[in-house]
Amino acid sequence: NAGVTQTPKFQVLKTGQSMTLQCAQDMNHNSMYWYRQDPGMGLRLIYYSASEGTTDKGEVPNGYNVSRLNKREFSLRLESAAPSQTSVYFCASSARTQRGETQYFGPGTRLLVL
Amino acid sequence: LAKTTQPISMDSYEGQEVNITCSHNNIATNDYITWYQQFPSQGPRFIIQGYKTKVTNEVASLFIPADRKSSTLSLPRVSLSDTAVYYCLVGGSFGNEKLTFGTGTRLTIIP
8 A cells, every 4th residue: 555656756847848747546535636835835736636537726726737547646737847836746635534534645746947 | 715824933842742723713614624744855744633622642632612713733742753844724524625735833842
C-alpha cells in the first residue's frame, strides 16, 4: 500500500515548455486534489476532483489543466510554464469518514521554471 | 469556503503543553474541523478531526466550543520533533469537500 505517489520528484523547465505531473493513489479514494505551495506559504488549491470523470476549479486554476484518468490517477498539466509557477506541487486524496473528509498527501513535486 | 485565522508563529519549550487556536467564524452547520501537521519538504499529515466538544487521540486533543466558531489544538508535552507548521481547516461536509488551507501556525520548540 503506497498511499499517494507523485512523479517526478523534481523538474526544471524553461518558460513556455509544457509538462504533466502525475499522481496516483491506491486507497480507493473518490476525491483527489492538486495544491501548490510557494516558499513560506500555505497550500493553495488548484483543482479538485470529487469522483472519476469530474473536476472543479480551486483558488488558483489559471495556467493549469487536470485530467481524472480513472479512480486512481489525477494528472496536472502545465501547457506553457511560467516562472510564477515555480512551486512545490502536492497531490492528495481523501476518504470520507463518519467525521468528514480526511486528506492524505503525496511527497510533492518540486518545479523550477526558468 | 470557510476562512480560518491562526497565529502566524508560536514558540514553546520542550515538555510544555502547547495550545494553538483557530478562528472560523463562518463555519457551516455540517463542516468538520481538521488539523494537519507539515514538516519541511513533506506533504501535510492528518493529526485530528472533530465536529464539536472534545476529541482526543494518541497525539493531540481538539477542543471545540458550543458555538463552533473556534477550535484549539492541544499538544501535550511537546518535543523538538513537534517543530512544524500546523494548519486548521474547516469543511469536508457533503458538497463542501474542497478543503482550503490557510497560512498555518509555525510552531518552534526550544530545547
